[in-house]
Amino acid sequence: MPIASAPPHTASRLRAPRLALILLLALAGPLLAAPFTPASDAEVVERLPARPGLAERRARAELQRDPSRLPLALSVAREAIDRARREGDPREYGAAQAALSPWWAQREAPAPVRLLRATILQARHEFAPALLDLHALVGDASVPLALRAQAGLTQVAVLQVQGRLAEAARACRALQAPELAAAGAGLARAAEVCAVEIDSLRGDLDPRQADLRLDALARQAPDDRWLALVRAELAVRLGDDTEAERLLAQAAGQGGDPYAQAARADWLLDRGRAAEALAAVSVGPVEADALQLRRAIALHRLGDARAAAVLSGMTARLDAARRRGEPHLREEARLALDVGRDPARAWTLAQENWAGQREPADAVLLWRSALRAGQTAQAVRLLQAWTRDPARVDVRLRAAPTDAAADGVRRPGERT
Template identity: 30%
Template sequence: MPITVSWINPQTGRRFPAALLLILCGGLLVSTTGAAPYTPDNNNTVLATLSDSQRALTLASPPQNEADALRLARAQIDYGRQQGDPRFLGYAQRTLAPFSQPPSPAVSLLWADIEQQRHQFTRARTRLTRLLEQHPNQGQGWLMLANIERVQGQFDAARQACGNAANSLPPTTVVLCQASVQAMTDQHQRAYATLQSLADSPLVSDTTQSVWLQTLIAEMAIQQGEPERAQRALDAALALAPQDAYLRYLQNDLWLQQGHPDAVIADLKNWQDRDNALLRLAIAGQRSQHPQAGQWQQAYQQRLDAAEFAGRTVHQREHARYLLQVDPSPTEALAVARDNWQQQKELTDLRLLLAAATAADNADAQATARDFIDTHGVHDAALQAHWPEAQP
């Protein structure tokens, strides 16, 4: 049991000196997973609260027909993504299990979605490729495949997958798909212009498509070093989808970049149960010397420890960022950023790799990043800040 007693002596107002010693000794303690168990002193003590959606999405009896199963699994996956709660992927897996021998195209797509969310990219790619060989009109499958290829830096394959979706999806969707890939290549200027004119046209009226469009514009504006333009796009997107976790994190990262840690703390204080929010709170708290900064950092560190204890490595991107920005440890950060780079090659990952390589002064990793930038013609203001000569 870790000792953290440190009470004030009522007579003297001094901190109890022995407590300091105890804390010293406490530092020597071996920490174990989970504190000591306890017996609550009251039967009415609330130990856990179940949300309505949670109860609705964890039915005792699984759906008996495929249509119901698809609806439930879709809802479970979406809720899990929205809440950042991986248990719901497991529930969806179970919902789909009875309809997976062999799976219909719709079931396959949901399986691929679960797999890619777990960063099992190879499995998801194999599954999608096999599906699309037999059902080339599954536009959604092409979009998912394009996304996986893009995340893994296979931009030619990604563009081809976007193109294949054109047979079954509306042209605006295909344009958005292509632009998301071009953003990482020397086509970024053209893609940025296309997106802006698309935003000014009446072609995109569907809410979710508009959110996607504005999100891409915001990301590309950040990439171009136009924070005000990015903020406008973010405002537009957040007006349509205020609770969207991805957008919220993008907004908070922009605030961090622009030196507004207080805005981050105000926005994410109620999201502390989510790792991604906790990481940003730890960064913002440290920068603004917030009284809770240490607490957020410790909480995030505990999450990392718990993941490590369970042998999970899905958090590499965030882990690298933590080691760069919260608890600086360049060598370790570089090791994690490199492992992450094997899995994911989005702009965020490239920025982390380069930042870690620079911090650790590692020429080899710098060359890896440089090669990637040169090969694909990546343009990014943040990268240039790290490495001014990165652009021709």
């Protein structure tokens, strides 16, 4: 779930045993045979991430001269984290950690440092140490209320990514405790939204009832893009294409973050609208890994000559992530399935991804890979351990027709 003000679970996923470079070079086949040559000098091949502004660069330089200044370190770290979210650039999380380096290894670091440390660890999918900090903050009455509230929201995000839905539901209820009421209506609304979403994922709340409750909450905050995205994801799970398209456009509109843009692109790709998906990921922070993945898939489906260059760049990114010890299994599995046409490898990667993170997108990836690899029985067992009735929770997890094409199996709402 894209928790309000918490880092999107984007761009970014996890661990696998093989080098991504070797994997994707093998998958690319003829795509890499002919290099892409721009048609003119004016054609954009790649956009580099925007540099930090002058004030931010000065603050970083000042902190280098005196790293012990906690308020300045917190400011620099927050700016770097915000940049990582906006631009989808994981290097900014490294900059945030560097700013906090005097306190990074302290078990009892100042509370604001622990929150930012947990945020950085979450972004890297180091969930266990992130939860240690978050549990400590949530349970410490001496921590300022706003900070405890943010820690609670981030805790929910981590638990939900891991598929620990019962614990996430309890964490949501804790955010509705009377002592947190002073944190304001925004927290109360976020807590109710997360409770509704998680109950619907667990099967404790009918998805259509969840939709009605979220719609009522949206009337209180009609311009809330995070809430629009949560509602869009529910509409996708319900198979309500009209509502999903409207809400995804709202969430991913001007200034939308990479998570929302990627979600919209996925919806368009699933409906055979690759040209629109390509346009959707060609604005804003286009160099975010999540957007480059969708760009590679869209170009491949369109038979565009630029696909080779984009795939090569994505391969290099995945290889670099693996060298950092942060493999992105979801991205590797998607490329194997949607570009490499290697369902066996996609199935292996999807299972490894599922061991670490279990959001609806991961469930769909697992199911699609299983359908194409002929491993549906094992996928059903894995999915039923996550939620009691996967097909009721998400229409994309319903049994597919048996006449699978070589490129994959058509599901409701998917065209290949």
